[in-house]
Amino acid sequence: MLDALAEAGGAVSYWIEGRISERERPRLLLRLDGVFSLRCQRCLGSVAYPLQVRNLLEFVGDESRLTQEEIEDDSRDFLPWKKEIDVVALLEDEIILALPPVPRHEQCDFPDLKYAADVNMKSSPFSMLRELKGKITQ
Numbered sequence: 001m002l003d004a005l006a007e008a009g010g011a012v013s014y015w016i017e018g019r020i021s022e023r024e025r026p027r028l029l030l031r032l033d034g035v036f037s038l039r040c041q042r043c044l045g046s047v048a049y050p051l052q053v054r055n056l057l058e059f060v061g062d063e064s065r066l067t068q069e070e071i072e073d074d075s076r077d078f079l080p081w082k083k084e085i086d087v088v089a090l091l092e093d094e095i096i097l098a099l100p101p102v103p104r105h106e107q108c109d110f111p112d113l114k115y116a117a118d119v120n121m122k123s124s125p126f127s128m129l130r131e132l133k134g135k136i137t138q
């Protein structure tokens with residue numbers, strides 16, 4: 001996940017509210033707000049990406065007891081019931097799901113390829129070999 005970030009900084013504020021559904025199932029209402037600095041996959045610069053998640057999670061003991069109506073219901077996500085919930089891992093998953101898989105500026109250019117090629121030539125194994133060869137014959 002950190003690979004996708006241009007800067008490790010930034011903050012996310014979160015708000016979690018526990019509830020019990022009509023069917024006596026525990027629910028968590030999540031709200032996440034923040035701005036991430038992602039690495040643009042084209043120019044490699046940073047892209048500010050505002051994150052906003054609103055999600056309702058419902059914990060069920062036995063997935064098979066979900067009705068067809070519930071499975072098709074997009075208003076909430078169903079998760080297997082657990083005695084303890086790792087809130088940080090849960091929030092992390094929500095953030096990863098909410099971030100774009102390939103962050104990019106709407107408009108930007110590729111990095112200067114000529115410059116990149118020069119750097120590669122200088123440090124390539126072939127140029128090192130050439131230098132070495134020159135030393136041996138002298």
Ligand SMILES: [Zn+2]
Nearest residue numbers: 040043105108
């Ligand atoms: Zn870019």
